[in-house]
Amino acid sequence: MNQTRLDLYTDYLTVTFGYATATGLSQLLDGEISHDAISRFLSGDEYTSKDLWKQVKKTVREVESADGILIIDDTVQEKPYMDENDLICWHYDHCKGRNIKGINLLNCLYHSNGASIPVAFELIRKPFRFCDINTRQEKRCSDVTKNEQMRSMIDTCIQNQLTFSWVLSDIWFASAENMEHIKEKRQKDFIMALKSNRLVALSEVDSKAKRYTRLDQLVWTEQKAIKGWLKGLTFPVKLARQVFTNKDGSSGILYLVCSRLAAEWDEITTTYQKRWKVEVFHKSLKSNAAFAKSPAHTAKTQANHLFASIVAVFKMECLTISKHLNHFALRSKLYAKAIRGAFDELQVLRAA
Structure with missing residues (x-):
């Protein structure tokens, strides 16, 4: 891996507000590195x-x-x-x-x-x-x-x-096979969202007799988790239902499954809220690291650009840790500096 090229390119992705091109980076560096050298970096070994x-x-x-x-x-x-x-x-x-x-x-x-x-x-x-x-x-x-x-x-x-200790995911990864792999094979715990039509038995006897009920047809006690046996799972789990209000005033229901039987409703719902961190990461990836702003056409150059975008967001997270500013605040700070520099240069040009 050419670490120098990667550092330059990831920093470029962090500061650019337009398309990320090899020519653009070369011009930013006043030609110190040719656009061909940057293109070779992107089309080299796939990261x-x-x-x-x-x-x-x-x-x-x-x-x-x-x-x-x-x-x-x-x-x-x-x-x-x-x-x-x-x-x-x-x-x-x-x-x-x-x-x-x-x-x-x-x-x-x-x-x-x-x-x-x-x-x-x-x-x-x-x-x-x-x-x-x-x-x-x-x-x-x-x-x-x-x-x-x-x-x-x-x-x-x-x-x-x-x-x-925990693996969190949404409903698209909440298969019985994934749950078995995490809990039984890897001895880790999980909290996952479930579709309302998932089938559950409230006793081991009912599970063995295949007497299952849909999650949305159970009688739920507010802010209380229940023990159950999901269809397809070989071990019992804790189930929780969370009712929330959307921004538009409508209400929604979230069903959660947890592999840790000692966990109660508060721990399950509070821990699962941290899943939102990945949504913030994806938003920063697309907004702050030029994730979609590469004109590269080949699969390899696109893949390497995307890898660099992920590394760029990681480097922003490092700054967040040290500077106590979130990714968007950091970008706003960079943008303000860029505007100020452009404004000062305009005054110089007018005075010349």
Whole structure:
């Protein structure tokens, strides 16, 4: 890895407010590094989750704790005008409820002692093409599912001796297989959101007799967790229901499953609130690190640009820790300085 090039490029992604190009970085450096050298950096060896761990390991060791949390989530960045390839293709966006053309990032964020650090990632690729029998249209698919990649990332974090107790995820990763893997194979605890139609038995006898009830048909006591047996799981869990009010005044219901039987409603809901850290990370990735602002067309150069964006947000998190300013406040500070510099230069030009 060319660390010097990576540091320059990630800093450039942090300060640029437009498209991130090799020419733009070269001009910023007054030609000290040619745009060809930057292009070669982006088209060189592809950087992976292993390379990310090398970047963040030192900082992680400084903030990690026994009650650390792994947060798993994915995000889709729309790229409607780019040529389709294995990386830029059609993915289902849960937020929009439809397929969109773009890049799908699966991310693993580590949260401990107030810091949120990316420790693993996967870019979803779909190299295989097939013809849909119903629509007779060509489609793409991956050779590995996101759930398999999720489990692999958790295994990698354990192999890296990362200290954590909880794994948090939304409903899209709340499969029985994932729960079994985390609790039974890896001896970690999880809290996951569940769909309202998931089936549960309130006793082991009912579970063995396959007498299950939908979550939304149970009689719930407010702010109290209950013990239950989810269909498909071999061990009991704690279940919680949280009623909340949306910004528009409407109410919503969140169903949560927790593998730690000693956990009560307050601990389950309070811990799960920390899952929002990954949404903040994704927002910063797209707003503060030029995640979608690369004109690179090949899968490799796009992937390396995205890797650099993740590292750029990590470096901003390091500044957040030391300067006590969030990512958006830091960017606002940089923007104010840039505007001031441009204003002063304009006065100089007028006076000349």
